[in-house]
Amino acid sequence: MVNVKIIGTEVYHPATKISNEELAQTAGESAAKLIGIWEYFGRKDRYYATNDEESTLMMGIEAAKAVLKAHGLSGSDLDMIVFSSGTHDFSAPTDAALVHQALEGKDTCIVYDSNANCVGMVVAADQAARAMTTNNKMKYALIVGSEQIARFYKEGDLASKGLCGDAACAVLLERIEEGDQGLIDSAYYTNSQKAEDMLFPYGGMTQMFSEQLTLEEKKIYLHPEYNVNVAFPTAVSNIELLLREHGLEKSDITHYMLSQLNLSVIKDIAGKLGEELDKFPYVGDIYGYTGTSSPFLTLHHAIQAGTLVRGDLFFMWSVGAGITSCATLWRL
Known part of the structure; x- marks a missing residue:
């Protein structure tokens, strides 16, 4: 039976790691309360981009390059690129098109952005896999999820900022003609x-x-x-x-x-x-x-x-x- 399986994942995150204690240093008397909130949610550390160049798009591109390299594939092997985010860098062109450009993808590749907010990458993988099962011209799809939520919270909302971190993940999907994987x-x-x-x-x-x-x-x-x-x-x-x-x-x-x-x-x-x-x-x-x-x-x-x-x-x-x-x- 035709199905679509996950063949690989890779992650990219900024180099700057910040602990609860470091982040709370600017909170004054509220520091202990904020650390308590973050610990309740399960936070200890997070990674933050420290400049505008290390954007949602850039993180996604780096994760995409890493997963292709790890599996011996190139951009020209991809039949679909989907970029999932609630903090897309661009509305036009799509971030997926810019990933395609960075990977030197082929001209028959399907590219589009997806935004179901925080559930987006789960939805994107589901929908891409279902599309691939009905189209025998498709062999590989790349799903990229990247987000920088903390950057867009109000400056005074340190509690919400501290819950979030910056990271991207890229997932490779492969259509298989038979087997129970996927x-x-x-x-x-x-x-x-x-x-x-x-x-x-x-x-x-x-x-x-x-x-x-x-x-x-x-x-x-x-x-x-x-x-x-x-x-x-x-x-x-x-x-x-x-x-x-x-x-x-x-x-x-x-x-x-x-x-x-x-x-x-x-x-x-x-x-x-x-x-x-x-x-x-x-x-x-x-x-x-x-x-x-x-x-x-x-x-x-x-x-x-x-x-x-x-x-x-x-x-x-x-x-x-x-x-x-x-x-x-x-x-x-």
Whole structure:
């Protein structure tokens, strides 16, 4: 049976690593409180770009080059390039087109950007894999996820900035004509009743150059009661749904690669599923929260550590502003 499998991952992050204590130095009397918040979410360190040249796009290009090199491929081998981000560098041209240029891709390659915010890379891999199964002209696809969320929080919102880090991940997908490796299925949940509770840019693109709003006002807006907690129970329900639909047991699953936003939520999901926490890798203490790439950074580390091997079944799940979430079931 035709399927699309993951054949490789690579990660890029800036060189500058900043600990909770270092980041809190500018907070004065609030330092201890901020460190407590960050530790509750599972933060310890994160990487930050320290100049404008090390952008969302640049990080994505570096991760893309690394994954191609690791697997002996070139840009001309790619049939599709998808760039997932909530902090794209460009609306025109697409960041994917600029990745294509940097990789010297072929002129028959499909290129487009994807933005489902923090769940974006999970969605992009799902949608790309489904497209590849219906098109026998496609052999390889590159999914790039890159984000720099902290850069766009308001200057006074150190609590939110400290939750985030800068990083990119690139994933290679390959169409195979037979075998049981690859994407098995996906399940989505969307609740848009309070979609406007997180806005970026505030006022929308039509007010990007308006002088009615200050630069600070145009940065990420969060409603005082904003949270994505409504989606967390669906991680459990969607995972259990996919298990039932495919005749699988939880004991068949070796890993759950979840959004790295909140370690406490990961622990809660593990408890509700009745699974041991060691099935839920966590790298948010290394990278901070990297948005779209966060579940794939976790996947990369599990593969590199040898805890996830060929033939293993695993889930990926994340949630993005809107609110929308997606669970995907794969066999490596």
